[in-house]
Amino acid sequence: MKGLKRIQLFEFEDFEWFPGWLRSCMTRLIVILQSMIRTDQAIAVLIARVYKEKGIMPIVDLGSGAGGMMPDVLGLLKKQGYDSATLLMTDLYPNEQAIAKFNGKEDPSVRYSEQSVDATNMRQSPEGLKTMMNSFHHMRPEQAKKILASAKDARTPLLIYEMGENKMPLFIWWLFLPLSLLILMIMVLFMTPFVKPMTWQQLIFTYLIPIIPICYAWDGQASMPRMYALKDIDILLEDLHGNDYKWEHGAALKPDGKKQGTYILGLPVN
Structure with missing residues (x-):
């Protein structure tokens, strides 16, 4: 692309x-x-916005891998009064260890799906707010476009979050790569x-x-x-706008207003 x-x-x-x-x-x-x-704080702010606009719905996390931060995010939402919020973690290749860990707990609000869920075919996925946490950058442009189009076609809410932002010029990234690798x-x-x-x-x-x-x-x-820079996201979304579905993207904010990562939010228009 x-x-x-x-x-x-x-x-x-x-x-x-x-x-x-x-x-x-x-x-x-x-x-x-x-x-x-504390990326969980920025994610919880975004999901709370969706709840205020669309009502509380199940969170269906796509590409959950071994679980990630979403259980912590759910805990924050419950502390904010969204007691009926639930989380279903999913993956194209479900993680057996995560299934045993989360499905073995007494808390019914957190579960891990044993069934394979394809993020590019959201009509076949469980209903709810679809989330992708720090995984969108793994998708090639064709896949990324397909995921966004799938959400629009299925008229399902979609929240994509990345804890970083692609702002650094590429030559600077290469220049400092040895030092950055050592630090990490x-x-x-x-x-x-x-x-x-x-x-x-x-x-x-x-x-x-x-x-x-x-x-x-x-x-x-x-x-x-x-990672897809904000201008990249404009390119991915350029033919996916319509009267029945709206998109927004930008810097994610913590409750104190500090920036923490970037997001894409797609919502059906009632």
């Missing part, structure tokens, strides 16, 4: 051959990072003790054989130029 700032770099976790246990170890680190910068690798060493659940793989492949820091650092840096 012409005119996009985004570039298609690889991330290790995108490869089918990448071991599932290693992907889970990296996901746990991402959850720690999101907890540190060092960060992993300090974040790992806070990982839950802790596994022997997490420890050994962090401190003795540093595969996790290397893969985490590269994926973290590669995700930045892969």
